Amino acid sequence: MTSDPIPAARNPLGSMRPSSARALLLVMIGEFVWPAGQPAWSSTLISGLAEFGIEPNAARKALHRIAATGITASGREGSRVRWSITAKGDHILRSGWERTYGWHTRPTAWDGRWLILSVTVPETQRKLRHHLQNRLLWAGLGSPAPGEWLTPHAERGEQIAQIVQELGLGDQAHSFVGNLGPVGDPQRLITSAWNLEEIGRAHV
Numbered sequence: 001m002t003s004d005p006i007p008a009a010r011n012p013l014g015s016m017r018p019s020s021a022r023a024l025l026l027v028m029i030g031e032f033v034w035p036a037g038q039p040a041w042s043s044t045l046i047s048g049l050a051e052f053g054i055e056p057n058a059a060r061k062a063l064h065r066i067a068a069t070g071i072t073a074s075g076r077e078g079s080r081v082r083w084s085i086t087a088k089g090d091h092i093l094r095s096g097w098e099r100t101y102g103w104h105t106r107p108t109a110w111d112g113r114w115l116i117l118s119v120t121v122p123e124t125q126r127k128l129r130h131h132l133q134n135r136l137l138w139a140g141l142g143s144p145a146p147g148e149w150l151t152p153h154a155e156r157g158e159q160i161a162q163i164v165q166e167l168g169l170g171d172q173a174h175s176f177v178g179n180l181g182p183v184g185d186p187q188r189l190i191t192s193a194w195n196l197e198e199i200g201r202a203h204v
Contacts, residue, residue, distance in 0.1 A: 021054045021062040029072065029085070034093045039075065039082040069131060095159070096138060112179050115157055117141065117149040119164060119173035128167060135163045142193030150193060 028048050033040045042063060049059040063083065066072055071089035075082050085093065117136070121129040133143075139159055141149040151160075154177045164173045180186055190196070 021049060021058045022065050024052055024054065025049060025059070025062040025066060026071075029066070029083075030093050030096060033083070034085050034090070034097075039084040042081040042083065045083065069134070092135075092138065110152060111154075113152075113154040113177055114180060115151050115154045115160065116176045116178075117160055117164075117173060118147060118175070119149070119169055120147045121169065121172070128169075132163070132167055132169065135167070136160070139163065142190075144189055144193040150189075 025045065028045065029040075032048075033045075042060070045063060046056050046059040049062070050056070054062075063072075067074060067083070070086055071092060072083045073086050075084060119132065121132055136143075136149050139151070139156060140153060141151045141160070143149050157175065157177065160175060164170055180189070
């Protein structure tokens with residue numbers, strides 16, 4: 001069981017600071033809880049977030065928001081609450097770890113094909129849309145326009161299909177794989193889908 005405060009000196013993001021308590025907590029879980037293979041106490045995670053200036057109330061909300069996505073599940077021992085990684089969370093965090101730390105083993109050649117996903121979530125289903133956005137961003141997709149997502153990793157088709165099916169959006173989505181056509185500027189498409197300046201700063 002994780003019991004010691006998460007060391008503040010080990011910031012896996014370097015100079016890149018997550019934009020929310022939830023994002024920071026997810027990084028902490030992926031860097032410290034998941035690799036240990038053991039649950040973590042709420043007090044441990046809240047103390048870790050406090051090292052980054054996150055108030056306890058915001059930290060508790062972040063814990064429950066991540067649990068709502070199915071990545072973690074809570075359990076009790078007396079009055080104390082511990083958080084474990086679910087099977088779904090293990091799959092998500094493992095794929096993230098492979099992309100983050102296994103990038104140097106991936107082939108760098110590209111055949112010019114894109115995977116394009118078209119999926120529409122009604123305005124009334126904001127929570128579902130938020131979950132979809134987080135899952136697709138985690139998978140490395142960019143969005144050049146509302147309801148449109150793309151990635152140069154056409155081989156991730158099955159992964160994207162799984163995300164869509166798990167969120168119950170199979171009847172509202174279509175995906176295509178192929179080269180870009182003659183209409184439009186590819187560079188403009190890329191800059192509208194991803195914030196290249198932010199990505200560049202994160203990899204300095």
